[in-house]
Amino acid sequence: MRALSIARTGLAAMCAVSLALGAAGCGASGSDEEIAAAAPAPTGDVTMVVPFGAGGGSDIAGRAMADGLVSSTPRLNINVDNRDGGAGAVGYSYFLAKAGSPNYLLATETSLISLPLSQDVEFSHRSFTPVVKIGEDYTLLVARKDSPMDTCAEAVRQSRTRRVLAGISGAAGPDNIVFSLLERRTGAELDRVPYESGSETLAGLLGGQVDLASLNPSEVAEQLEAGDLKALCVFGDQRYDYPELAGIPTAREQGIDVSFAQFRGAIAPGNVHPKAAKFWVRAARRYIDSRAYRDYIRSEYLQPKVAFGKDFAQYLRANEALVAEVLHK
Amino acid sequence: MIENLLLGLSTAFTPMNLLWCFIGVLLGTIIGLLPGMGSSTGVAILIPLTLTVEPVTALIMLAGIYYGAQYGGTITSVLLSTPGEAATVVTTLDGYQMARRGRAGAALAIAAIGSFFAAIVSLLLLAGLAPPFAELALRFGPQENLAVMVLALVTMVAFSGQSRTRAAAMATVGVLLACVGVDAGTGEARYTFGNINLLSGIPYIEVVIGLFAVGEVLHQIRVGMAKPIRAGFRDLMIRRQDVRDSAGAIGRGSLLGFALGCLPGAGTTLASFIAYGVEKRVSKNSKQFGRGAIQGVAAPESANNAAANANFIPTLTLGIPGGATTAVLLGALTVYGLQPGPLLFAEEPDLVWGLLVSFFIGNVILLVLNLPLAPVFAQLLRIPYGYLYPIILFTSFVGAYAIDNNFFSVWVVFVFGVIGYGMKRFDLPMAPLVVGVVVGALFEKALVQTSAIEDGNLLMIFTRPIAVTILALAVLLMIGPALMRRARALLGPTRPREDREDEETHV
Numbered sequence: 001m002r003a004l005s006i007a008r009t010g011l012a013a014m015c016a017v018s019l020a021l022g023a024a025g026c027g028a029s030g031s032d033e034e035i036a037a038a039a040p041a042p043t044g045d046v047t048m049v050v051p052f053g054a055g056g057g058s059d060i061a062g063r064a065m066a067d068g069l070v071s072s073t074p075r076l077n078i079n080v081d082n083r084d085g086g087a088g089a090v091g092y093s094y095f096l097a098k099a100g101s102p103n104y105l106l107a108t109e110t111s112l113i114s115l116p117l118s119q120d121v122e123f124s125h126r127s128f129t130p131v132v133k134i135g136e137d138y139t140l141l142v143a144r145k146d147s148p149m150d151t152c153a154e155a156v157r158q159s160r161t162r163r164v165l166a167g168i169s170g171a172a173g174p175d176n177i178v179f180s181l182l183e184r185r186t187g188a189e190l191d192r193v194p195y196e197s198g199s200e201t202l203a204g205l206l207g208g209q210v211d212l213a214s215l216n217p218s219e220v221a222e223q224l225e226a227g228d229l230k231a232l233c234v235f236g237d238q239r240y241d242y243p244e245l246a247g248i249p250t251a252r253e254q255g256i257d258v259s260f261a262q263f264r265g266a267i268a269p270g271n272v273h274p275k276a277a278k279f280w281v282r283a284a285r286r287y288i289d290s291r292a293y294r295d296y297i298r299s300e301y302l303q304p305k306v307a308f309g310k311d312f313a314q315y316l317r318a319n320e321a322l323v324a325e326v327l328h329k
Numbered sequence: 330m331i332e333n334l335l336l337g338l339s340t341a342f343t344p345m346n347l348l349w350c351f352i353g354v355l356l357g358t359i360i361g362l363l364p365g366m367g368s369s370t371g372v373a374i375l376i377p378l379t380l381t382v383e384p385v386t387a388l389i390m391l392a393g394i395y396y397g398a399q400y401g402g403t404i405t406s407v408l409l410s411t412p413g414e415a416a417t418v419v420t421t422l423d424g425y426q427m428a429r430r431g432r433a434g435a436a437l438a439i440a441a442i443g444s445f446f447a448a449i450v451s452l453l454l455l456a457g458l459a460p461p462f463a464e465l466a467l468r469f470g471p472q473e474n475l476a477v478m479v480l481a482l483v484t485m486v487a488f489s490g491q492s493r494t495r496a497a498a499m500a501t502v503g504v505l506l507a508c509v510g511v512d513a514g515t516g517e518a519r520y521t522f523g524n525i526n527l528l529s530g531i532p533y534i535e536v537v538i539g540l541f542a543v544g545e546v547l548h549q550i551r552v553g554m555a556k557p558i559r560a561g562f563r564d565l566m567i568r569r570q571d572v573r574d575s576a577g578a579i580g581r582g583s584l585l586g587f588a589l590g591c592l593p594g595a596g597t598t599l600a601s602f603i604a605y606g607v608e609k610r611v612s613k614n615s616k617q618f619g620r621g622a623i624q625g626v627a628a629p630e631s632a633n634n635a636a637a638n639a640n641f642i643p644t645l646t647l648g649i650p651g652g653a654t655t656a657v658l659l660g661a662l663t664v665y666g667l668q669p670g671p672l673l674f675a676e677e678p679d680l681v682w683g684l685l686v687s688f689f690i691g692n693v694i695l696l697v698l699n700l701p702l703a704p705v706f707a708q709l710l711r712i713p714y715g716y717l718y719p720i721i722l723f724t725s726f727v728g729a730y731a732i733d734n735n736f737f738s739v740w741v742v743f744v745f746g747v748i749g750y751g752m753k754r755f756d757l758p759m760a761p762l763v764v765g766v767v768v769g770a771l772f773e774k775a776l777v778q779t780s781a782i783e784d785g786n787l788l789m790i791f792t793r794p795i796a797v798t799i800l801a802l803a804v805l806l807m808i809g810p811a812l813m814r815r816a817r818a819l820l821g822p823t824r825p826r827e828d829r830e831d832e833e834t835h836v
Contacts, residue, residue, distance in 0.1 A: 054666035081734070085529020086511045086518065093525035118516060165782060172516030193471075193781040194513055196774065199668070209470045209782055 040275035042102045046078045048266075049106040051091020053084040056197060057216060057300070061264045062107030064296040065134065065287065072286040078105070087111065087170045089121050096123045098269040102276035105131065106269075110174040110262040113320050117327045118172040125320065129272050130312035132284035133265035134293070135302035138236030139178055139214040140248060142229045147211060152233035153254040155212060156188040166190040167201040167210035174262050175201075178214045178235055180326045181258050182251075205229070216262075217245055217301035235260050242301055263319070264302065265312060281309045333682050334456055340683025341690055346386050349379075353390035354691045357397020358698065361414045362405055362709055366721060368398035368414060368637075369653040369763070370541040373534050374724050376661050377731035384665035385680040389687040391661055395654050396448070396637045396688065399597065400695050401706065403440040403630055407433055408707055415760070416597035416633040419605045423618065423625030434703070436626050438567040439575050441699040443631035447583035448692035451638040454587050455685055459674070463646040465795075466671035471778035472790045474647075476799035478772035481594035481649055483803040485761045485768075487810075488599040496761045499752075503765015504772065506531050514777040526737040533766045534660045535729050535741040537653065540759045542725040543742060544749015546718045575627035578608050586632030590639025592806075594764050596652025597636040604632030638688055645681060646671055649771065653760040656767040664732065 050062035059082060066078040083091040088111040098104040106128070116124040141152050149155040158164060168175035171194045179190050193210050195201040198219045205213045206228060217240065223229040224244070231248045237259050239246055251258045268280050287293055288306055297304050307315050340346065360371035371394045379387035402414025407424035420440065427436040469477070482504070486496045509520045510530030521527040585607060586600040608628035609618045618625050640651025648669035650656035662669045667677065674681050699706075725746075729738040752759055776787075783789035790796050 053663075086525070087516060089511070089518075089528050090525055093528075120518060163784065170516065171512070171514060191781060191784070193778050194516075195778070196513075203672070204470075204778075207468075207470055209778070 039102055040273040041279045042076070042276070044077075044103065046076065046103050046105065048078050048080045049091050049095050049104060050080055050082045051084060051088040051095075051106065051111070052082070053197075054082050056199075057218065058088075058107050058109055058264075060300065061109070061134070061296075064292070065105075065107060065266055068287040068290055068292040068296070069283050071292065072290050073283045076283070087115070087173055089115055089119060092123050093121060095267075095269060096127055099127075100271045100273075101269050102272055102279070104269050105266050105280070107264070108267045109264050110177075110319075110323075112267070113316065113323050114172065114174060114177060114327070117320070117324055125267075125313075125316040127270045129268040129270060129277050129280075130309060130316060131266045131268050131277070131280045132288070132309075133263050133305070133307040133312045133315060134284075134288065135265075135297055135300075136261040136263050136305045137216055137300075137302050138234050138240070138259070138261055139175070139216055140220060140231040140234050140245075141212060141214055141251075142205065142220050142224070142231050143212055144205065144208070145227055145230050147230070149211070149232060150230070151249070151254050152182075152251050152256055155232055156182070156186045156256065159188040159190055164188075164190055164212060165193055165210040167195055167204045167213040168192050169195050169198045169201045174260075175214050177323055177326050178258070178260050181235075181260055182256070184326065185257050217242075218299070221301065236303075237261075240301065240303075242298075245301065260322075261303075261305075263315070265307075277309065284308060333460070333678070334686060336679055337682030337684075337686030340385060340679045341389065341687040345382075346389050346683065346687065347690065349382065349386045349390040350393050350687050350691050351694055353393020354397035354400075354695050355698070356390075357394035357399075358401035358404075358695065358706060359709060360394060361398030361401025361403075361417075362706055363401075363717065363721075366545070367402075367541055367654075368395045369537050369657055369760075370545070370725075371395075371398055372654055372657045372661070373537040374542055374728035376534065376657070376664065377728045379661075380664070380731070384662075384667055385683045387661065387665060388658070388680070388684050389691075391658055392641075392684060392687065393691045395658070396444075396634060396691060397695060399630075399633050399637055400441060400444060400699055403444075403626075404437060404703055404706055405710065407436045407440070407626075409710065416601050416636075417630070418598065419601045419629045420626055422605070423620070423622050426619070426621035427623065427626065430621055432621070435567045435571055435623065437703040438700060439571060439623055439627050440630040441696055441703070442567075442572065443575065443579040443582065443627040444634040445692050445696040446579050447586060447631035447635040448638060448688060450580075450583045451587045451590075451635040452685065452689050455638055455642065455688075458591075459642055459646060459681075459685070462642055463671045463674040466646045468795070469647070469671070470793075471775045471782060472793045472796045473799065474649075474771070475775035475779050475790060476793075476796040476803075477593055477643075477647060477649055478768050478775055480592070480799050480803040480806075481643075481764065481768050482772070483807050484592045484594040484599075485596075485764045487806045488595060488602075495756070496758050499758055500761040500765040503762040503767075504769035506536075506762075507766050507769025507773065510770075513774045514781075526735065530770060531766065532733070532738060532741060533763065534657055534732060535738045536745050536766055537657050537763055538725050538729050539742040539745025540749035540752070540763065541653075542721055543746025544751075544753055544759070546721050547746065547750040548753040549714065550718065571623050574614070575623050578612065578624035578628040579631045581608060581611070582628035582631030583635045586635030587639045589632075590636030590651060591642050593643035593647065593649040593651060594768065595636070595640075596654070596760060597633040597640065598652075598760070600632040600636035601629035604628040634692075641685070645669060645673055650764060650767050653763045656763055659767065 048062050048066040050059050052058040063080055066080050070076050070078050083094050095106045112125050115121055143149050149158055166179055182188055195204055198215055201213050204210050220229055224231060233251045233254055234248045235251050235258050239250055360366045372391050379390055398414050399416055402412055402417035403420055406412045406417040406420040407428050410421045410425035412418040412421055424436045482500055485500055486493055509527055511528055512519050518528055582604040585604045589595050589600040605628055608624055609615050612624050614622050614624055640655045643649045643651050644655040644659055650659050659669055726739055729742040732738055
């Protein structure tokens, strides 16, 4: 899928070169950006930047939003552009340079908050224009079926007496936040093994390299159903409503005061025209009301906790305070 | 095994895939033929061309370029004594001598036949061995991966074309370059100097394009053009006797090539050199070697083709490149959103088997193309470099841009083009650098994970039997040749002359 979007722009690049050489042209593609810079609404093709590689949760979310926005808004065309690298930093930094343009969106998630707090990057959530939060996601603490740990409380207890290894995807990512919270609130001690992605972490857990992992329900649904993995608890305020997940107790029920929701949504670049911001919020409202949105939420086991524009900005501030508490030890 | 091959056949035999396979091997032959273009370059700069098609089709074509280039490289080795491809360097020794005696056609034909036979043998071996390899690789944890990375780096150095010191130096530079970017263990940015493009590390496909395409072209401009020996259709007649004489060489070359090609980091060059060395030792015709012995063409040509196929074992099952070209193919896999590794066999069986079966189809096409058409291809050698090089440079830069639509890629190609020219000038090998960059990142990840799992005690790796076996193999590769030489010297100077020659071919 990514290939297609690349090919399109790749062809555009070739055309640009051949234009320069005086060969036959194939449509203007270069000057969109300058025209668009101060415009109150998108003109021409819009780019949905996904700061992670193809196939992951962000990629799925980005493509679902792009498709949903296109089908609920007439005359809108959105191309998805995966700009991965640096655990998301490359994509967000690229997006930072698009300030003012109504022709860009970015499929955002918790690294919008965690990256500025843990790494030397030039952006924070204040650099962008929040458009919509499409849902939240609580991770599950999972272990292999033959693990001596059955609950999160037991995992915490065992970690005090023996070495317990926890796989995390990305050394400074949201997984690390969850485990740090767990350690702060309970005095547990978990040794982290960094992996590159959720699927790699899952493979490490299944392969017996680590004891625990904190993964999204959509990442482990198959293994839970097959019985290869068991869920010890969910790090959320309440249990999931989905029938296949409803049996998993929350950490709070087990006496552990840890709840950490990760969010997904879309942001526009900073300093966009107020009308452009309004345009995107309106388009997002139509998407949220669509069937495509409900299907996406269900297939990814998200909680449909939606916020638009200013409300999303307020959520981000609160989320930042919580994450800052964890990361600044 | 049978149903896997059938699955592969059903994937590879679609008109679309056949067409792209044909395009791939044809382009591969041409690329192998052109001085300054090797299979790594060809694959790297043509990746953007494949972005519109299905991943399996793209891989079929890119792999076609890889083994097609082994055929094309032979043509220049024989007619020009200028190998178009590192893996055909050793073919110049006897191939060019045959051409000077008016037997260019026989040399090209036996190379094509040998390559074809090797492809068939290695396909069967691949089909039989890849699944158990993948099965074994499933049990690999970070500790085993760490051992494999060590093996890859050691192989690269131990069997590099020229001096080991230079190869080791370049592999080290590669590993150090791989340190640029976000640190796997802590998430800190290293050596990025505030440049966001460097956060994800130095992109290695661009490095390959820079070193191999731009650097080579700059180098060739300085060296100048060589005049090819004319080969007419008439010369192509190969005598039955020739085939009979080469049969043993082809068989040995194929098996040896396959075995060596399975090693991560080995590439195809090593296989051709070793096959030549061995053949020289065992052949009845060994006195003729270097003076136009047909076995001296048949053995390395079979070996490099078998190795090109076998290279896909570490690449597909472990996600570790077999050589510089498969390193680029590995990059291509991730561009298509595929995760190379043991799970690939389970998750994408039609892709894997379609690709493997396409090797067979591609080699049939190559045999048909090369037996009658080698002189036609040879005409390409008459294209003045003044036309050729601008095209290569143009394709390199546009291709680099199209990979990620990022102008940063173009700068990387430019910088590494200049570096590549310098490396050529000072005779520093490029393949170890590329493999170093690719393996370096994987090596560090495995190191960090192993360290985290074993609580900082890396010696714990010696408690893992598979890892120990792999490390032992690495040690053997490193000190084996030296030990053999020492042992032979101790046993008495029975065949001193041959010893020296052996060393020559081993370097």
